[in-house]
Amino acid sequence: MTHLRLDRVTAYYGHLQALQELSLEVDQGEILAVIGANGAGKSTLLSLISGEQAPREGRVFFDDIDITSLAPHQRVRKGIALVPEGRHLFGTLSVEDNLRSGASTRRRGTWDLDAVYELFPFIAARRKHRAAVLSGGEQQAVAIGRALMSNPSLLLLDEVSLGLAPVIIRDLYAALQRITAEGTTLLVVEQNITEALAAANYAICLLEGRVVLEGKPDTLSQRAISQAYFGHDLGPSSKAAS
Amino acid sequence: MIWLNAVVQGLLLGGLYAIFACGLSLMFGVMRLVNLAHGDIGVLAAYFSIILIEHLGGNPLWTFAAVVPVAALVGYFLQRFLFDRALDGGELSPLLVTFGLSIVIENLLQQTFGANDQSLNIGALSYQSWKIATDVYVGRLNVIIFVIAVIVIVGLQLFLSKTRTGLALRATADNRRAASLSGINPKRTRSIATAIALATVAIGGLFLAMRTSFAPTSGSSDLLFAFEAVIIGGLGNLWGTLIGGIALGIAQTVGSQINAADGILIGDLVFLAILAFRPQGLVGLKSEVAR
Ligand SMILES: Nc1ncnc2c1ncn2[C@@H]1O[C@H](COP(=O)(O)OP(=O)(O)OP(=O)(O)O)[C@@H](O)[C@H]1O
Numbered sequence: 001m002t003h004l005r006l007d008r009v010t011a012y013y014g015h016l017q018a019l020q021e022l023s024l025e026v027d028q029g030e031i032l033a034v035i036g037a038n039g040a041g042k043s044t045l046l047s048l049i050s051g052e053q054a055p056r057e058g059r060v061f062f063d064d065i066d067i068t069s070l071a072p073h074q075r076v077r078k079g080i081a082l083v084p085e086g087r088h089l090f091g092t093l094s095v096e097d098n099l100r101s102g103a104s105t106r107r108r109g110t111w112d113l114d115a116v117y118e119l120f121p122f123i124a125a126r127r128k129h130r131a132a133v134l135s136g137g138e139q140q141a142v143a144i145g146r147a148l149m150s151n152p153s154l155l156l157l158d159e160v161s162l163g164l165a166p167v168i169i170r171d172l173y174a175a176l177q178r179i180t181a182e183g184t185t186l187l188v189v190e191q192n193i194t195e196a197l198a199a200a201n202y203a204i205c206l207l208e209g210r211v212v213l214e215g216k217p218d219t220l221s222q223r224a225i226s227q228a229y230f231g232h233d234l235g236p237s238s239k240a241a242s
Numbered sequence: 243m244i245w246l247n248a249v250v251q252g253l254l255l256g257g258l259y260a261i262f263a264c265g266l267s268l269m270f271g272v273m274r275l276v277n278l279a280h281g282d283i284g285v286l287a288a289y290f291s292i293i294l295i296e297h298l299g300g301n302p303l304w305t306f307a308a309v310v311p312v313a314a315l316v317g318y319f320l321q322r323f324l325f326d327r328a329l330d331g332g333e334l335s336p337l338l339v340t341f342g343l344s345i346v347i348e349n350l351l352q353q354t355f356g357a358n359d360q361s362l363n364i365g366a367l368s369y370q371s372w373k374i375a376t377d378v379y380v381g382r383l384n385v386i387i388f389v390i391a392v393i394v395i396v397g398l399q400l401f402l403s404k405t406r407t408g409l410a411l412r413a414t415a416d417n418r419r420a421a422s423l424s425g426i427n428p429k430r431t432r433s434i435a436t437a438i439a440l441a442t443v444a445i446g447g448l449f450l451a452m453r454t455s456f457a458p459t460s461g462s463s464d465l466l467f468a469f470e471a472v473i474i475g476g477l478g479n480l481w482g483t484l485i486g487g488i489a490l491g492i493a494q495t496v497g498s499q500i501n502a503a504d505g506i507l508i509g510d511l512v513f514l515a516i517l518a519f520r521p522q523g524l525v526g527l528k529s530e531v532a533r
């Protein structure tokens with residue numbers, strides 16, 4: 001069954017078209033990497049899935065149910081959680097309250113406080129601290145943990161590795177592997193393509209709001225990727241999507 | 243002794259200001275909305291109590307049980323059907339809408355009850371007092387108001403820190419976007435905040451009406467004092483609001499002791515001084531460990 005399906009969605013900011021008739025399917029348990037340069041439309045794509053923005057045209061389906069008109073909190077209840085770009089923690093709240101607030105929908109599943117602390121042992125020691133005083137890596141772990149607390153079946157991650165040291169990025173991606181082992185579907189948006197492609201079993205590359213390259217990561221050549229990424233004369237190995 | 247007396251009376255008065263202020267502060271924190279009708283709603287609650295006593299009789303104290311739940315209910319739906327729409331309309335519309343509501347309430351009260359002063363007569367309680375030192379007497383009602391104020395603030399603090407709904411309110415106050423991404427229903431959260439705000443300001447309105455006389459336009463000065471208490475104490479901090487209310491109360495009573503007509507002016511000056519020299523308020527927490 002298709003877990004998530006976008007059917008020819010478009011999105012605009014004023015006159016600027018950020019997504020152009022984009023279609024997408026993600027199966028249960030898949031790890032999809034969405035890559036693309038600055039301003040390619042990656043975050044906009046996620047906002048249509050998380051419900052922060054409604055597409056101007058097209059529909060969004062989740063488990064074959066049309067969720068296009070649902071608000072973000074209603075989609076969390078259905079099992080879609082977003083770790084937003086820039087983390088957006090509750091800076092004045094403690095780490096533990098940040099995590100707890102992720103559980104406000106009371107969806108059942110494997111994730112609770114203990115499981116999150118086990119996944120990220122280094123934030124357990126900081127549970128009483130205000131989230132604002134944590135390091136970047138700790139904050140990112142809390143942001144992922146908060147999303148997990150809603151026991152999502154689809155987890156959306158926007159630029160998880162942005163501004164973090166390589167060792168920390170490796171730890172976070174190792175944690176993502178453990179999350180998918182629980183059956184969670186992942187959609188990973190990255191500019192740091194190495195990590196994302198290594199983790200994913202399918203990848204799409206966005207350019208100016210459309211899919212310009214897609215396929216299993218190991219079938220995509222470096223050259224095709226960099227051409228799709230930067231948009232210079234698209235080579236023969238890339239196929240423009242629908 | 244007259245100074246001690248002034249400080250004690252100011253402290254007690256500050257409790258009342260804190261009751262008025264906590265709802266204003268909560269609504270501002272959760273939705274960045276300054277409710278300019280806040281004081282008028284307190285006065286409206288007092289008139290509601292007067293109507294109840296006229297028709298049903300008894301000591302006004304019982305009307306708390308009716309007025310406060312009604313205020314909470316009204317708050318819930320006022321948010322849903324008026325304030326939420328105003329919030330969607332940009333920066334200015336919440337101010338315009340709540341200012342309009344303030345005018346509507348004042349005019350409605352003028353029309354219905356006239357401009358005369360009224361008060362809620364609670365019998366002997368209004369003049370009984372305790373002697374706590376030579377020449378220092380505290381009115382029983384004032385002590386009761388202060389104790390209730392502390393209970394309201396402590397209760398609200400516990401509610402915010404210990405319950406799921408309280409967590410949702412704090413999260414929404416901190417980051418609205420992240421709150422809805424965490425599955426918190428923003429409409430419901432805002433409605434609960436306004437329900438609490440109206441319930442508390444109704445308590446304040448009734449106490450004020452028992453303490454002094456009031457008129458349809460009394461709401462504006464109540465709003466001003468509440469606003470000053472919030473700023474003096476520090477935004478987004480209930481203990482701060484209590485401290486702010488007390489500081490304002492003491493400034494006013496000590497000011498009146500210096501010169502009978504200057505009490506409120508001195509309160510305003512303290513408020514301005516805080517705004518100028520300590521804009522984060524008296525209780526501006528900045529510790530590593532979360533509250
Ligand atoms: N709030 C906004 N208002 C106006 N234009 C916007 C807004 N958000 C995004 N855009 C524009 O829409 C386009 C797509 O932006 P989006 O944020 O989706 O890109 P992105 O791929 O996530 O980029 P980045 O890698 O920098 O995060 C860009 O041209 C961007 O400038």
Ligand SMILES: [Mg+2]
Nearest residue numbers: 042043044085
């Ligand atoms: Mg982005």
